[in-house]
Amino acid sequence: MxxxxxxxxxxxxxxxxxxxxxxxxxxxxxxxxxxxxxxxxxxxxxxxxxxxxxxxxxxxxxxxxxxxxxxxxxxxxxxxxxxxxxxxxxxxxxxxxxxxxxxxxxxxxxxRLESTCDEEEGAVGISWGKAMFLIINAALGAGLLNFPRAFHEAGGIVAGNIVHVIFTTFALGSLVIIGRCASERNCKTYQELVLHMCSPGWSIMASIFIAIYCFITCITFIIIIGDQFDRVFASYVGRTFCHHWYLNRKFTMVISSLLLVFPSCFKRIDGLRFMSYVGVLSIWYLVAVIVEEYYNGHYPKGPVVIFDIQCWTQIFDVVPTICFGYQCHVSSVPIYSCLKHQDAKTFMKACVSAVSVCLAVYTLSANYGYLTFGSRVEGDVLLSYDPRRIQVFVAVILLGIKSWTTYPILLFCVREAVSDMYIRLKSISPVEAAVNEPIRRKVIAVVLWAASIIMAVFTPNINVVVEVLGSLAAFFIFVFP
Incomplete structure (x- = not known):
């Protein structure tokens, strides 16, 4: 001085x-x-x-x-x-x-000294269009596969679409609220936003919910990747493919997931935007296959319910699936912090565009998937199609790729939540936290990745998991905002 x-x-x-x-x-x-x-x-x-x-x-x-x-x-x-x-x-x-x-x-x-670490030098931010792709990729995922069955259980096409539109509107309104609050408080994570708007206690609760929700979702993506490998091998190698160790489900899940370690260590979520382009295009192709198979598939079909007034109480059965399908709110705050122009108006454009795309994708897949199979539709609609058809085979591959591109986004949220809780429990000052941030980030990411792989290997399917995740997603969409 x-x-x-x-x-x-x-x-x-x-x-x-x-x-x-x-x-x-x-x-x-x-x-x-x-x-x-x-x-x-x-x-x-x-x-x-x-x-x-x-x-x-x-x-x-x-x-x-x-x-x-x-x-x-x-x-x-x-x-x-x-x-x-x-x-x-x-x-x-x-x-x-x-x-x-x-x-x-x-x-x-x-x-929050971590926000100005050397790794962020030169970062100028992303446009609202790139943010839109990140939000879409965070929202679209395994929930797409459950929508046709959810429409059937909700009492038919009419009831399913009505509930879908209503709760989609709520989800969009929640994103707008989050964007405005993040703009006022200049927050970089969902739990930090809850800290500024509510209290430290609520922030800790948000961190716990985020860690649980996103971690379980990461496990489901690994399971989906394993499912797609199994379907491909069963169709082209035979049902005895699992007798070969190099084609065994556990081996293929672990090996394919090794590619997820590096992107899971990125400091900024906008580093995953290029993967988001691939993920969104993969989902669009999957929807195109669902529509095409309705006209050319000629699959056996069960009864199709248009509207069953006697089953109106079942309408709310579709809510967990919708919440799971539109849950991008946890990722939205880190995405907002990466915008070139950080204001509520710019973020609102990205949110409205992203939710509109998700609404179109889910509506097409739910209606055409249900009309194709009726009451015989599977909980995972892709299991109802013949994987020997080339377009279905490509859709199976792309679904695995989509899961691969979404996994790092969800693990990013888990990593930040765990890191925040660790810093608070250890009472680490921001100066010390900033110095140790690169090592802490990578260690937490690798540990979470390994834990998700281990749990995915011993989890049989995702049917029950999706319902649990949908219930947790409601907290981020309706409760905290």
Whole structure:
């Protein structure tokens, strides 16, 4: 710190908090963003005559929000070896580092140093169109396979479509609420949003629910991948394929899942956007096959219920499937944080477009799948088709690819939830958390990946799991928002 520059507010007790690490130096308590900008400029001008040991000055003015409030700024010392390097040492201090003096003197009360790690340098954000693909890929998945059977159990086509549209509207409204709240609070995860809008207790509960829900969903995706391998081998190798160790379900699930380790360690969720393109195209092809097989498949069909007024109480049986099919809300907050233009309007465009695509996909697959087989439709509609037909065979392969592309998105949410709970339980300061973040992230990702593989190997099917997941998804869609 230059000797002729005395930080304003240096005598303030907040700046003398005992829990400030040696590597962090309190700078000032200032009155407004405009005054902070002027003071920062003056500090940088007076610093030219100082020797080799210098401190990075901090431009505390931020464009993220226009609210003026008293804050505590922090700077990190850095030795500069190049005399001309000082002009490049000014860095932006994000809103997460600005701490109210009412926080009891804890200058780390709202810090999130992880958001500015080196791995994010140069990240400029994604457009709303790319965010739309990420949301679609997070929503579309195994729930698609259950929609035709859910329509039958709900009392027919009319009842199923009515309930579908109603709860889709609720899901979209929930996304809009989440987007507005994330825009106001500048949050990066769902549990962080709950922390800011509710309380630490609710945030911990959200983290637990997210970890359970997303982890179980990851297991279902591994099971789906194994199911598709089994169907392919049974059709072209024979029903005795499992007698060969290299074609055994457990072996193929583990080997194919090795490809999931690397993308599961990505720091930012927008790094998965290219996988989302493949996943969305795979689902569109699957829907096209369902429609085509209705006209050309000639499968035996059971009774088709249009509307059964006597079974109106069964209408709500379709709700868990709908909730599971539209649950992208946990992933939506990390996706929002990666937007180039982080505002509610931009995010709303991505959400409305994504939900509209999901509505069209689910409506087509549910109605055509149910009309093709009637009451004989399977819980997994793809099991009702003949895999020896080339278009069905390709759909089976693409469904496995779709599950492969969605797995890292869900594991990302589990990883962040587990990481947040670990930091809180260990009372780790944000400075220490930022230093250890890369190792912690990769270790948690690998452990979760291994655990999901082990549990998937010993889980027979996903029929019961989907209903449980749908019930948990309702918390993220209806309760927390």
């Amino acid at each position: 230059p000797e002729n520059v005395t930080p304003e507010g240096a005598d303030d007790p907040i700046c003398q908090a005992s829990d400030v690490p040696d590597s962090v130096v309190p700078v000032a308590v200032v009155a407004s963003r405009s005054s902070r900008a002027r003071k920062s400029n003056n500090v940088s001008q007076d610093a030219g005559s100082v020797g080799r040991d210098r401190y990075d000055t901090v431009n505390i003015s931020s464009s993220r929000t226009t609210r003026d409030r008293y804050v505590v700024g922090l700077v990190t010392p850095r030795r500069i070896h190049d005399q001309n390097e000082f002009s490049d040492t000014r860095t932006l201090l994000a809103d997460e580092f600005l701490v109210d003096p009412e926080s009891g003197g804890d200058v780390f009360a709202s810090c």
